[in-house]
Amino acid sequence: MTSTSSAGHPHHRLLGIGYGPSHLSMSALHASAGSAAAGAGLHFLESRDTFSWHPGMLLPGARMQVAFLKDLVTPRDPTSPYSFVNYLVSQGRLEPFLNLGTLTPTRREYVDYFGWAAERLARYVSYGSTAERIRPVSGPDGEVTSLEVDYRGPDGTRHTVSADHVSLAPGGTPVVPPGVDPGVLEDGTVFHSSSFLGRVRSFHDRGRELPYRFLVVGAGQSAAEIFRYLAGEFPAAEVTLAHRGFALMPANSSALANAIFDPASVDLFHDADPARRRSILADLRATNYAAVDDEDINAVAELLYDQLVHGGDRLRLCRFTELTGARAEGDRAAATVRDLLTGTTRTERYDAVVLATGYDFREARGLLAGVDPYLLRDGDGDLLVDRDYSVRTTERFAPRIFLHGAAEHTHGLTSTLLSMLARRAGDILDAVLDAPAPAAPGGRPSVPSPVTPLLEGVHA
Structure with a gap:
């Protein structure tokens, strides 16, 4: 249910x-509560025309790195109709999936699950709507009582909507190494892994058997998957994987290390002082960053060994190698790399350079610029974020601003990951729906907690 603000704007x-997995999860938990939460006024703006999640990396056979039970809803509401298990039942695939004996679906199937849920929750989202800025709205006494968000609709016209609270989940921004010329990104010879499948299609169109030269930069899961894909799809291509370390390192997926993804561990991390937080992040970096599944490491090693057996040198791993620059040279890219052991550099030409260099999940400063004077920061300039993912603010600022993904410094690795998807969404819903609503036209009713507390206290 949507009310109207005093300025005549829709109000939520x-x-x-x-509207990625984080807010899709929030929608699913909210919808699972049925009529009890119907009057809460929950809505989302999404710049894309439809739901999608990492479409550029839906490689054949690539699997999720999270168990299917950590889906949109199950850890918070195992009775929800929006669970992955219910999706399997609706598709007639429950028994066949169980027969596989795996906890990790393929990435393609999990994205199909997300799409299945998004289709059923379409009433919560306005697609083709790009948020441009957030503005405070003050009452007669100067207290900020709500927020207004300006956005452009699908036809480019500007609209304004107001809300008691705002939740930000804009996703990560692809990281481009310093020295990469912007022009070479525009012509498509250098591109981030986030757009991989779309970009590589042109090489398929020209011919799979041509002797292309590809350079993949990175040491994480995406880099290994892309190396395998290019090696198999283009049998005459030279494929080089360059990374800064000695070897691709395995992800630490052991049961005890993975306890960092439990709600109790988020409590522990949030309660720690900044120095201890940095130490924990460093210790457990291999659970998420620059780490590769054992299966993919072994597959890369087998490709290289097979090349030793049968001869050839088209597949290469360049260790202790850093990309320092890339520019266009005709219809190819000239990439400059530095040997970190000797300090020497060399420049070679490639048909394409793929940047499997990760994402930046820092706060959406552009959107927050209008309210930044009200936001509290620590000595390093990072936002202070409470356990419920809300940013701490100055006094006389009633709205809450919640962050998904930009709270690693306060909440640990789970801030950006699917492992705590339902828990994170549920925590924010609890904070919003259990708190008294600020005064607003229309008088929204009090709403009970939208989740079924069957697993409270159980670290699933």
């Missing part, structure tokens, strides 16, 4: 910006 209890 909670407005979310971005």
Whole structure:
């Protein structure tokens, strides 16, 4: 249910910006509560025309790195109709999936699950709507009582919507190493892994058997998957994987290390002082960053060994190698790399350079510029974020601003990961729906907690 603000704009209890898995999970938990939460006024703005999640990396056979039970809803509401298990039942694939004996679906199937849920929750989102800025709205006494969000609709016209609270989940920004010329990104000879499948299609169109030269930069899961894909799809291509370390390192997926993804561990991390937080992140970096599944490491090693057996040198791993620059040279890219052991550099030409260099999940400063004076920061300039993912603010600022993905410094690795998807969404819903609503036209009713507490206290 949507009310109207005093300025005549549509008004919601909670407005979310971005509609990826985080806000899809929030929608699913909210919808699972049925009529009890129907009056809460939950809505989301999404710049894309439809739901999608990493479409550029839906490689054949690539699997999720999270168990299917950590889906949109199950850890918070195992009775929800929006669970992955219910998706399997609706598709007639429950028994065949169980017969596989795996906890990790393929990435393609999990994205199909997300799409299945998004189709059923379409009432929560306005697609083709790009948020441009957030503005405070003050009452007669100067207290900020709500927020207004300006956005452009599908036809480019500007609109304004107001909300008691705002939740930000804009996703990560692809990281481009320093020295990469912007022009070479525009012509498509250098591109980030996030757009891989779309970009590589032109090489398929020209011919799979041509002697292309590809350079893949990175040491994580995406880099290994792309190396395998290019080696198999283009049998005459030279494929080089360059990374800064000695070897591709395995992800630490052991049961005890993975306890960092439990809600209790988020409590522990949040309660720690900044120095201890940095130490924990460093210790457990291999659970998420620059780490590769054992299966993919072994597959890369087998490709290289097979090349030793049968001869040839088209597949290469360049260790202790850093990309320092890339520029266009005709219809190819000239990439400059530095040997970190000797300090020497060399420049070679490639048909394509793929940047499997990860994402930046820092706060959406552009959107927050209008409210930044009200946001509290630590000595390093990072936002202070409470356990419920809300940013700490100055006094006389009633709205809450919640962050998904930009709270690693306060909440640990789970801030950006699917492992805590339902828990994170549920925590934010609890904070919004259990708290008294600020005064607003229309008088929204009090709403009970939208989740079934069957697993409270159980670290699933």
